[in-house]
Amino acid sequence: SRVIRAPRGSQLTCKNWLTEAAYRMIQNNLDAEVAEDPKNLVVYGGIGRAARNWECFDQILASLKDLSSDETLLVQSGKPVGVFKTHENAPRVLIANSNLVPQWANWEHFNELDRKGLFMYGQMTAGSWIYIGSQGIVQGTFETFVEAGRQHYDNHLAGRWILTAGLGGMGGAQPLAATLAGACSLNVECQQSSIDFRLRTRYVDKQAHDIDHALELIAQHTAAKEAVSIALLGNAADIIPELVRRAQAGGMRPDLVTDQTSAHDLINGYLPSGWSVEKWKAAQKDPAQHAALTKAASQSCAVHVQAMLDFQSMGIPTVDYGNNIRQVAFDQGVKNAFDFPGFVPAYIRPLFCEGKGPFRWVALSGDPEDIYKTDAKLKELFPNDKPLHRWLDMARERIAFQGLPARICWLGLGERDKAGLAFNEMVKSGELKAPIVIGRDHLDTGSVASPNRETEAMKDGTDAVSDWPLLNALLNTAGGATWVSLHHGGGVGMGYSQHAGMVIVADGTDAAAERLARVLVNDCGSGVMRHADAGYELAVETAKKQGLKLPMVK
Amino acid sequence: SRVIRAPRGSQLTCKNWLTEAAYRMIQNNLDAEVAEDPKNLVVYGGIGRAARNWECFDQILASLKDLSSDETLLVQSGKPVGVFKTHENAPRVLIANSNLVPQWANWEHFNELDRKGLFMYGQMTAGSWIYIGSQGIVQGTFETFVEAGRQHYDNHLAGRWILTAGLGGMGGAQPLAATLAGACSLNVECQQSSIDFRLRTRYVDKQAHDIDHALELIAQHTAAKEAVSIALLGNAADIIPELVRRAQAGGMRPDLVTDQTSAHDLINGYLPSGWSVEKWKAAQKDPAQHAALTKAASQSCAVHVQAMLDFQSMGIPTVDYGNNIRQVAFDQGVKNAFDFPGFVPAYIRPLFCEGKGPFRWVALSGDPEDIYKTDAKLKELFPNDKPLHRWLDMARERIAFQGLPARICWLGLGERDKAGLAFNEMVKSGELKAPIVIGRDHLDTGSVASPNRETEAMKDGTDAVSDWPLLNALLNTAGGATWVSLHHGGGVGMGYSQHAGMVIVADGTDAAAERLARVLVNDCGSGVMRHADAGYELAVETAKKQGLKLPMVK
């Protein structure tokens, strides 16, 4: 079985740094430290791949090695299909993954094509070669908590606590993110093995023996204004209602309530109340028990959501974290299940209105020092952004690099270009050992239409309009991003999303500086435009402040 | 009510000829000679619009007037939403029309957004500003009929007759194309105004009083081997079944059966049997009646398709002409609706494999002489292409210009760039009075995924893969086309297609020559690539002969 690792250092394998960047990043996506299942080319997100198969992977590398600075490689669902003449300011790679004509855009048709070797699931950053490991989810969760703190607690989360459940693959980022945001957290998890894993990797600080102990620890650490995370073994469908009863009786109240159990999958994702984990695992493996399991899990979700609603009615901010638990409860008869919002309309959309999203960059040198230098540069560029400083410090301290050293942080319109140009200067001056690759998630301000997630409940009802991500990709191509991708079905599955990726290389040249100045403004500018068009005041203001030209926005 | 007509001559209104071209072409799309319903901004194809509303239209013109040579205007479903900094070799306009996330990609959701003023149907060349009236489709239809004659009647269409319906924007080309191909035709159309328009523009020769008279005329002209076209006022859902009954009873039989009513749009495109045109128009405007209208139209389509199937079972060649009527009938329970093929697999795909498709150009001067000079230039460039010479002669003689003088002819890979560069030279030398706008339909070799039409029955089963048109749009944007568009739902309606438009201006500069050389090769090259990837030998050969770089094609 092959072991893939991107080349490091300042020596070129390809003809120039733009193609070298693509050459290294596709390999970095498949680094054993980065990818979930590299031998099957799977990067993350179930079956999100970097290339269709090994033959395609090898040919992508060969084509990139050979590519001139006036040529562009086309990649169609992980297969390199053509090389065409373009020009120096055009992207070097254009990618389209997993796109299907709508009437055929379902898993059944996808699987049929996939089985025949004709297709590939690109997820978001898997097929567009800018995945950087679990740092991404920690940061996104951190931003969500910080924004909640800004909205509800005047930016002060010290002495506050977050109540949630689920310490799985994504949910496990919650305690660390809460700590980085300055809050305590109580994390209910029904499997000791999940808690052990998070304790071992320092994503959670301590485990409580029982509810009383948990509340004692929370009381103690919030009083001391220490941001400590507590795990509690138990079933959320029992513990959350019990915490409601105590709060109603004058006990402690959480300051934010959410949940990341896998309620979207009622067979494998949510332990029913009263069931042991052993009974649950056995039922998962036995199709004859699936109906009963689904029913029991659904009923428990309804109880769980009712408890969340109860907290909300006490005036405590409560949000769905994208696991579909509201829908499950609604289907069980909890008529007002959707009274609490999803996390995007609640916390992320205001950031999107300012063009803020998961900006990220990677040091092609492979040297962590290059990232530390860019960390320092960012603090220098934004001296008053306290959460940014805190994030950068804690990320350096708490989050291990996976593959090529990388950093993520949410920057907005007017900030990303500043950062990109500064990095380019550092490459030019030799301060950094090799060029920097700049990219972002497809979950970003202007790059996605996904009505059950990123574009849930848009103000004007345009949740499903996918003109916007298509325009985003065309604009980034026009501006001269280094590679641009258009994907379908990422995050929420076939039929439910359309989104675009963008990566641009700071190779220290003046030409790169011009491209960075354009693309990093346009990319998030198009997100501010999309939100201004939907009627968000904050986006309209941001557009005005940043001097965007939006012809129909008054 | 406003009367729109594009400016003519060599005087600039905008800052340069690239934006001037867009400025004139959007207006030309709405010229009363060109558009089906200009006062509602409808160009053709049911409700295919050039701009979302008049306010948007005015602002598009204003933005184009102001646009610099390093700026790009973004248009989202007919609304000008942003102007961003790009560079001289980037497109001046990027357009995304009617795109919806697949699960929401249906007429119901479209209509909801459209009613609220949040959306627009772009059809193909309506929303991408390169519609040139019925001429645009004449040659395609001509080629189709000629190919049908070659396959079924040993190249002799004299004394044969074609039965069809629909004399709208595109369908109106059928009688003239049949005549040019040497056949008689009977054209059923439910609106007298559509017939009048075709009579006036010499696209149809005569109108019959009723069925008997129509068949009498057909009998007379086929006997005399005269290629005469007959219009008949009536509902195809009544008349086609009646013609079946007569044929079954020993009456006259058509030699080819097809249809171009707008069955892809069940609210605006297909008159239900038993309904008056007045009742139909009123129901179109009243959302409360849309469900009933859709139902009635669908049922009539089912009857219509059943009659076409009946003709087919008599051994008469029968094809779907890309209006999705088979799908409508199938959904209504006509299980074998897809027994007759679409016209693309039947007649057009071999042309696509050579990169051939509906290349077109427009003289911005407004002077017909400019077109005649380009006609002559083409004959000079391709001295041995007899069908091309014959086409150009017939077109000049029989086809009236609508709006700005324009010409269409199907050219393939290696031919389009030759033509484009020659036109650019003619502009440079002053032989032509003003620049030439070069474009094509979205129905082309590399620009569309539409499983019920252009990509029906692809050799490898990738009919529904829409990566290809997305890559086409990205590549043309990268290459420097003047405007690029991405549309959904054209031709076959919401949910059934994804396609891309491309327009490039020959303004006589050296920079334009470089862009033309790239874009006109890449645009149809990407179509040859798509067909080679699907395993068509002719496309593989074409790619080799033309020196395309296709990494995975051996």
Ligand SMILES: NC(=O)c1ccc[n+]([C@@H]2O[C@H](COP(=O)([O-])OP(=O)(O)OC[C@H]3O[C@@H](n4cnc5c(N)ncnc54)[C@H](O)[C@@H]3O)[C@@H](O)[C@H]2O)c1
């Ligand atoms: N919208 C977003 O951006 C976003 C991001 C991350 C995750 N999510 C959603 O969050 C959910 C969690 O994702 P994940 O990757 O962590 O899933 P996962 O399956 O890896 O983890 C779920 C965890 O919940 C625990 N659990 C199940 N039932 C429980 C119960 N009744 N009480 C307490 N704990 C219970 C499980 O033991 C497991 O550890 C998913 O539904 C996912 O789709 C959404």
Ligand SMILES: NC(=O)c1ccc[n+]([C@@H]2O[C@H](COP(=O)([O-])OP(=O)(O)OC[C@H]3O[C@@H](n4cnc5c(N)ncnc54)[C@H](O)[C@@H]3O)[C@@H](O)[C@H]2O)c1
């Ligand atoms: N395959 C191709 O190359 C191709 C090209 C263009 C259009 N088309 C398809 O052909 C169809 C027609 O296109 P168009 O631009 O002419 O549309 P259009 O809407 O301009 O014209 C449709 C015409 O059909 C008539 N009609 C509607 N219902 C009728 C009925 N029951 N009986 C008789 N006549 C009826 C209307 O009055 C109208 O004149 C569309 O579905 C389009 O997508 C296919």
